[in-house]
Amino acid sequence: PSVIEYPQVKREEVEETFFGKVISDPYRCLENPDSEDAKKFVDDQNAISQPFLESSDTWNKINKKLTSLWNFEKYGVASKHGNKYFYSYNTGLQNQNVIYCLDSLSSESKLFLDPNSLSTDGTVALTNLKYSKDGSRVAYGLSSSGSDWVTIKFRNVETNEDFDDVLEYSKFFQPTWFQNQGVFYGTFPNFGTADGCETNANENQKVYYHKIGEKQENDVLIAEFPHEPKWRFSSEISDCGFYLIFYIMVGCNENLVYFADLRKTPEITGKLDFVKVVTEFKYDYEFITNNENIFYFRTNDKAPNYRIITIDFNDPNAEWKTLIEEHPKNVLDWACCVNKNKLVLHYMVDVRSALQVHCLETGKFDFEFKIDYGCIQGFSGDRDSSEIFFQFVSFLVPGIVYHFDFENLNCEPKIFKETKIPNFDRDAYKVEQIFYPNSEDGEKIPMFIVRKNRKEIQPTPTLLYGYGGFGISLQPTFSVTFLAFIDAFDGNLVYANLRGGSEFGMNWHDNGRLLNKQNVFNDFQSAAKYLIENNYTKKEMLAIQGGSNGGLLVGACINQRPDLFGAAVAQVGVFDMLRFHKFTIGSAWISDYGSPDEKQHFFNLLKYSPLHNVHIPENYQQEYPSTMILTADHDDRVSPLHSLKFVATLQSAVKQSKFQRNPILLRVYKKSGHGFGKPVTKKIEEATDILTFLYKVLKIKSEL
Numbered sequence: 001p002s003v004i005e006y007p008q009v010k011r012e013e014v015e016e017t018f019f020g021k022v023i024s025d026p027y028r029c030l031e032n033p034d035s036e037d038a039k040k041f042v043d044d045q046n047a048i049s050q051p052f053l054e055s056s057d058t059w060n061k062i063n064k065k066l067t068s069l070w071n072f073e074k075y076g077v078a079s080k081h082g083n084k085y086f087y088s089y090n091t092g093l094q095n096q097n098v099i100y101c102l103d104s105l106s107s108e109s110k111l112f113l114d115p116n117s118l119s120t121d122g123t124v125a126l127t128n129l130k131y132s133k134d135g136s137r138v139a140y141g142l143s144s145s146g147s148d149w150v151t152i153k154f155r156n157v158e159t160n161e162d163f164d165d166v167l168e169y170s171k172f173f174q175p176t177w178f179q180n181q182g183v184f185y186g187t188f189p190n191f192g193t194a195d196g197c198e199t200n201a202n203e204n205q206k207v208y209y210h211k212i213g214e215k216q217e218n219d220v221l222i223a224e225f226p227h228e229p230k231w232r233f234s235s236e237i238s239d240c241g242f243y244l245i246f247y248i249m250v251g252c253n254e255n256l257v258y259f260a261d262l263r264k265t266p267e268i269t270g271k272l273d274f275v276k277v278v279t280e281f282k283y284d285y286e287f288i289t290n291n292e293n294i295f296y297f298r299t300n301d302k303a304p305n306y307r308i309i310t311i312d313f314n315d316p317n318a319e320w321k322t323l324i325e326e327h328p329k330n331v332l333d334w335a336c337c338v339n340k341n342k343l344v345l346h347y348m349v350d351v352r353s354a355l356q357v358h359c360l361e362t363g364k365f366d367f368e369f370k371i372d373y374g375c376i377q378g379f380s381g382d383r384d385s386s387e388i389f390f391q392f393v394s395f396l397v398p399g400i401v402y403h404f405d406f407e408n409l410n411c412e413p414k415i416f417k418e419t420k421i422p423n424f425d426r427d428a429y430k431v432e433q434i435f436y437p438n439s440e441d442g443e444k445i446p447m448f449i450v451r452k453n454r455k456e457i458q459p460t461p462t463l464l465y466g467y468g469g470f471g472i473s474l475q476p477t478f479s480v481t482f483l484a485f486i487d488a489f490d491g492n493l494v495y496a497n498l499r500g501g502s503e504f505g506m507n508w509h510d511n512g513r514l515l516n517k518q519n520v521f522n523d524f525q526s527a528a529k530y531l532i533e534n535n536y537t538k539k540e541m542l543a544i545q546g547g548s549n550g551g552l553l554v555g556a557c558i559n560q561r562p563d564l565f566g567a568a569v570a571q572v573g574v575f576d577m578l579r580f581h582k583f584t585i586g587s588a589w590i591s592d593y594g595s596p597d598e599k600q601h602f603f604n605l606l607k608y609s610p611l612h613n614v615h616i617p618e619n620y621q622q623e624y625p626s627t628m629i630l631t632a633d634h635d636d637r638v639s640p641l642h643s644l645k646f647v648a649t650l651q652s653a654v655k656q657s658k659f660q661r662n663p664i665l666l667r668v669y670k671k672s673g674h675g676f677g678k679p680v681t682k683k684i685e686e687a688t689d690i691l692t693f694l695y696k697v698l699k700i701k702s703e704l
C-alpha cells in the first residue's frame with residue numbers, strides 16, 4: 001500500500017525528571033480530551049482509518065457475514081429470586097439483552113426489564129441486577145455510552161414498576177440489600193462532570209445507605225476513609241442477614257476484610273462500627289457463607305491455588321481453620337453455598353472447567369457434574385434454595401444453561417435453555433491444547449488452537465490473542481468474530497494462556513506481573529515463534545490482538561519484535577506506563593504494574609512502556625507490522641489518551657523512515673467505552689473493522 005501521509009500533530013517540549021532520568025512527553029496535550037489539539041487529532045485519525053476500512057467492498061461483505069453469523073438467539077444464565085426465575089435473552093441482533101421472568105420453570109416467560117427501551121441507539125446498558133433477599137425488589141444499574149459510571153434504580157418485582165428513587169455518581173460497587181428496605185452503595189460524591197469522558201482520578205469513594213423512598217441527598221454515610229483516598233469498597237450481607245461483610249481494595253486483587261454486626265443498628269442512622277478481620281493487603285479473601293459467627297472464605301492466603309478457610313467472627317484473631325485444602329495443581333476459581341449444606345466449587349484444570357459438589361460441614365467431596373471440555377461461564381445458586389443453574393460454553397458451543405435441583409439428586413442436570421446456531425457444523429472445526437516452551441526460560445505455556453478440521457497442517461492466516469495480567473484466565477469461550485476469522489480466512493484462532501493470568505493460580509499471576517511482567521511479552525512472542533516453526537502460519541500471515549492490558553501486550557510486542565508479526569490490533573490499550581496511575585481508576589493497576597513513583601518499578605516500567613520504547617525503523621527488520629489501535633471517547637476505564645499519545649509517537653517515528661510501508665492507524669469510536677455493555681450494533685461494527693483491517697493487511701486471498 002502507498003505510504004500514508006500521517007496528520008501533523010502539535011509537539012511540545014514537555015520534559016520531567018524522575019530518579020535522575022529525563023523523560024520527554026511531547027504529546028502531553030493529547031491527554032485533555034476537550035483540547036482543540038486532541039479533538040483535531042481524533043478527527044484527523046478517523047479521517048484516515050475510516051476510509052481505509054470502510055471504502056472497500058470488503059467491509060460490506062464482512063459486515064453482512066458477521067451480522068448473519070451474529071443473528072442467533074442467546075440466553076444468559078438463569079437465577080431464582082423469591083419464587084420467580086429470571087434470565088437474559090437476546091433474539092440475536094438486539095442491542096442489549098432483555099430480562100425475562102417465569103413464575104415457574106414451565107410457565108410462559110414475561111418481559112421484566114428491557115434496556116433497549118431506554119435509548120434509541122442501544123447505548124444505555126444494564127450493568128447489574130441485585131434482588132432483595134425475598135426477591136420482592138430489585139436494584140439495577142444503568143450505564144451510558146460504555147462509561148463505568150452507574151445510575152442505580154429500583155423496581156417492584158410484583159408490579160414490574162419502578163420506584164422514584166435514583167442514585168447517581170455510583171461506580172465500582174454493586175448495591176447490597178439490607179433486608180428489603182434499602183441498599184448500601186458506593187459513590188464518588190461531588191465529582192463534577194461524570195460522563196466517562198473525564199480523566200480525573202476516582203478518589204475518596206464513600207459508602208452510603210439508601211432507604212427506599214428517601215432522596216439521595218438524605219442518604220446515610222456509613223463508611224469513609226478520608227486518609228486513604230485510593231481505597232475502594234464493596235460489601236456483602238451474610239446469609240443470616242445479621243452481618244455486613246465489608247471489603248477494602250486498593251489494587252486489583254489483595255483486599256482487607258472488615259465486618260459490622262447489623263443487629264446493633266436495626267435502623268441505619270450513621271457510620272457503622274467495623275470489626276477488622278484482615279488488616280493487611282497481602283492476599284484476597286472472598287466470603288462464601290456463614291453459620292452464625294463461623295464464616296467461610298475462599299482465599300489464596302498461604303494457598304496460591306486457593307483454599308477454603310473458616311474464621312470465627314466472635315474471635316477473628318483465633319487460629320483460622322482449613323475446610324478444603326488447596327489442590328496441588330487445580331485452581332479453586334470460585335465457591336458457592338447452596339441447598340443449606342452443599343458447596344459448589346468451580347475448578348480450573350489445565351484451563352478447562354470442572355464443577356464439583358462438596359459437603360459444607362466436612363468439606364468432603366460429594367460428586368462432580370459431568371461437563372464437556374470448556375468453561376462454566378455462568379452460575380447461580382443460593383444457600384436457601386435447592387436449585388442451581390449453570391451455563392456451559394466452549395469454542396464451539398455458544399451456550400447451554402442447565403438446571404439442577406438437589407431435591408432430585410439422582411437425576412442429571414436438565415437443559416433449561418440451549419443457544420443454537422442455524423446450520424453450524426461443530427465437526428468442521430478442530431480444537432487442540434498445546435503446551436509450548438517459553439524460549440527464554442523454558443516455562444511451558446498452554447495455548448488453544450481452533451481451526452478448520454483438516455488432515456495436514458499448512459501455513460494459514462493466524463490470529464494470536466492474549467491478555468496476560470490481573471489474574472484473568474482465558475478459558476474456552478464462544479466468539480462469533482473469531483469463528484468468522486476461521487471461516488472467512490481459513491484461519492487459525494489461538495488463545496495463549498500467558499503468565500499474569502490465573503490459569504495456574506496465584507503463582508501464574510505473580511510470574512506475569514510487577515518485575516516479572518516481561519515474562520508475559522516473552523510468552524506471547526514464544527507463541528508466535530512456535531506457530532511459525534510448526535508451520536501453522538508465516539510471519540506475514542500472523543496477527544496479534546489484545547485489549548486493555550492485552551493492548552499493552554500488543555504495544556510492547558510490536559516495539560520489541562516488530563519482525564515477528566504481519567499485523568497487530570490493540571483495543572483500548574494501556575500504553576503510557578509512567579502516567580497510567582494518574583487517570584480514572586488507573587492507580588488500581590499498580591498491583592500488577594508497580595508504581596511509577598517508586599524507583600525500582602519506574603525503571604522496570606520504563607523498560608517496556610510502549611509509549612517510551614518506540615523506534616525509528618532503520619531496516620526492514622525493524623519495520624512495524626501493520627497496526628491498528630482502537631479506542632473510544634467514553635472509555636473511563638482506560639482513557640483514550642493512552643492510544644492517542646502512542647499513535648502520535650508511532651506515526652512521528654515511522655514517517656522519518658523509508659523502511660516503513662505498513663500502515664499505523666487509529667480508530668476512535670464515539671459514544672463508546674471500554675467494552676462492557678457495548679450495543680450489538682457497535683460490537684459488529686468494531687468486529688467488521690478488525691476483520692477488514694486484517695483481510696487487507698495480511699493480503700488474504702480467500703473469497704469472502
Ligand SMILES: O=C(NCC(=O)N1CCC[C@H]1C(=O)O)OCc1ccccc1
Pocket residue numbers: 172173232252470547548549550574585588589637638
Ligand atoms: O480497574 C479495574 N480492573 C482492571 C482493569 O480494568 N484493567 C487493568 C489494566 C487495564 C484494564 C483492563 O485490562 O481492562 O477495575 C476497576 C474496578 C472495577 C470494579 C471494582 C473495583 C475496581
